[in-house]
Amino acid sequence: MAERETVRKTSTSRSTETVEEESKSASTEKSEKLKAELDDLLDEIDEVLEDNAEEFVRNYVQKGGQ
Amino acid sequence: MAIIKVCGVETEYGIQMLGVPDPNPITASSLLVNAYLSLVSKKVGWDFVDESPMVDARGFTRDFQLAPEVETHLINTVLSNGARYYVDHAHPEYSSPECYTPREATLYDKAGEEVMRRSMEAAERVLGPGQSVVVYKNNSDRKGNSYGCHENYMMDRAVPFGKIVSQVMPFFVTRQIFAGAGKVGTEMAYLPKEQVPFQLSQRADFFEEEVGLETTLKRPIVNTRDEPHADAARFRRLHVILGDANMSEYSTFLKVGTTAIVLSMIEDGFLDALDIAVDAPVPSLRAVSYDLTLKRPIVMADGRSATALEIQGRYLEAAKEYAAAGGLASLGDEAEAKEILRLWEEVLSDLEIDPMRLADKLDWVAKYRLVSGYRERHGIAWDDPHLAAIDLQFHDIRRGKSLFYRLGQERLLADEEIEVAVTEPPRRTRAYFRGKCLAKFASNVAAANWDSMIFDLGEDPLRRVPMMDPLRGTADHVDELIRSCDTAAELLRALGS
Structure with a gap:
């Protein structure tokens, strides 16, 4: 039983609470920023993506290596 | 006392030649290396006399198995930053010079990427109109062919190899939760596609053994190649073939940094009492890779179970005690080693709360978020080729084309220091x-x-x-x-x- 507890306790639950409280506003801000950046990329991604996705994926063939 | 963890990263890059009928990857790779050499115009060949890839760390030499090919006729050279740049198994490969710290290994890995970019540009100048060579820093063509990104760590020869294997195994099975580069789908033919829409690692599909000498077939989680490239009486080089090639500086830094700490602890006997062993490492490696929740339990050898996060947590706790006991000197830079520990803890904590918190730091999270976003916006299925294309193009190293670079990830390194590392050695x-x-x-x-x-x-x-x-x-x-x-x-x- 004691050993079982060790496994549980050493997960990061302790720091979880601290991190959550301390950085709630910072993390909301950050996740909004991340979302805006992702949306920007999704808006323009079709211009960047290889023209024919199916052909590009099919033609990407490598010899095996290490 | 653990010895300094001199380390380095060697990467086989994926290569595509465009605008050429029947492109040959060996020709394309040679063209790249040659084009780069003509830029820097200092050709020095590689000497193979001391290469012995068939010597096994378990203490025997095999001369009949599938020998890792040493293709001496292929182009092979040394750069002024101390790296080796060559053609291996139909791929261009850059082996970083020996580095003193994990951050330095990250820096010289990124310098290698820059060498590749310059090679591509130089190759373009000698190719015809409409022709080009494009390089990808990934590990799979999505059709069952894999190529590697290996790490190397200097270890004390006095440490028994069996002890390294048993104490590093649970760490290797689980470190992909932060070190994985992510992959859309799976290359395991027997699995229904819908069962693995996305996984943490590029490489997990390709490992079949726990321990062994091979690197191209029946790949083992712990590779036994005993080729120290140094005084064999004093040193061992642990050749780690398990990892993904990372685009993210954070992923590389954490991967090399945490591994160097774990190996130092093993060397100092600090994990002798850790007493954790995964029951079936090879299936567990894949199970961890396929579990995006990071919460599914793995069966341990003693019949109990633990999640990948919990296993990493155990190593982290040991590392914090190790640091408190003054154990981090072998990392080469104490402040940097403390930063690795801080980051390790922060990342495990974020992964537990919500992995998406790390979308600007870790490769697999960034890629997952991008393909998920695209999928939702266009209402497409996971097997839509656009998602596979995004997966591949994440690893395109051209800054304009690379979806990794377009995402604008957080950095650890400055462009100026990478520029210096392209030509200056550690x-x-x-x-x-x-x-x-x-x-x-x-x-x-x-x-x-x-x-x-x-x-x-x-x-x-x-x-x-x-x-x-x-x-x-x-x-x-x-x-x-x-x-x-x-x-x-x-x-x-x-x-x-």
Whole structure:
């Protein structure tokens, strides 16, 4: 039983609470920023993506290596 | 006391030749390396005399198994930053020089990417209109063919190999939760596609053994290649073939940093009481890779269970105690080692709360978020080729095309230091001697390899300078000497060889 507890306790639950409280506003801000950046990329991604996705994926063939 | 974890990263890049009928990957790879060499115009060949990829760390040599090919006819060269740049298994490969710390290994890995970019641009200038060579820093073509990104760590020969295997195994099975580069789908033919829409690792599909010598077939989680490229009586080089090639500087830094800490702990006997073993490492490696929740339990050897996060947590706790006991000196830079620990803890904590918090730091999270976003916006299924295309193009190293670079990830390194690392060697390992000799006396360097350099002074015989200790030949040792010698002959006289 004691050993079982060790496994549980050493997960990061302790720091979880601290991190959550301390950085709630910072993390909301950050996740909004991340979302805006992702949306920007999704808006323009079709211009960047290889023209024919199916052909590009099919033609990407490598010899095996290490 | 654990010895300094001299380390390095070697990457086989994926390669595509466009606008050419029947493109040949070996020709394309050779073209890249040659084009780069013509840019820097210092051709020095690689010396194969001391290569012994068939020596097994478990203490025997096999000469009948599938030998890792040493293709001496293929182009192979040394760069002034101390790296090796060559064609291996139909891929261009860059092996970083020996680095003193994990951050330095991250820096020289990124310098390798820059070497590739410059090679592509140089190749473009000699190719016809509409033709180009494109390089990808990934590990799979999504059709069952994989190519590697290997790490190397210097270890004390006195540590029994079996102890390394058993104590590092649970760590290797689970470190992909932060080190994985992510992959859309799976290449395991027997699995229904919908069962694995996305996984953490590029490589997990390709591992079939727990321990072994092979690197191209039946790949093992712990590779036993015993080729120290140094004094074999004192040193071992742990050759880690398990990892993904990372685009993210954070992923590489954490991967190399945490591994170096774990290996140091093993060397110091600090994990002898850890007492964790995964029941079935190979299936568990895949199970961890397929579990995006990071919460599914793995069966341990004693019948209990633990999640990947919990297993990493165990190693982290041990590492914090190790640090408190003054154990981090072997990481080469104490402040940096503490930063690795801080980051390790922060990342495990974020992964537990919500992995998406790490979308600007870790490869697999960034990629997952991008393909998920695209999928939702267009209402497409997971097997839509657009998602596979995004997966591949994440790893395109051209800044304009690479979806990784378009995402604008957080950085650890500055462009200026990467620029310097393209040509300047690390200062605190023997790579300094190799790189500086090459920069100053290239016309007299007949060949080089990891543990020696061969000089041709225009008279017989050729002169070999052994470099059997990776921590000798540093800037502190040889900088003044190399500066003060005008010719290679003077240098060799001063070295007494």
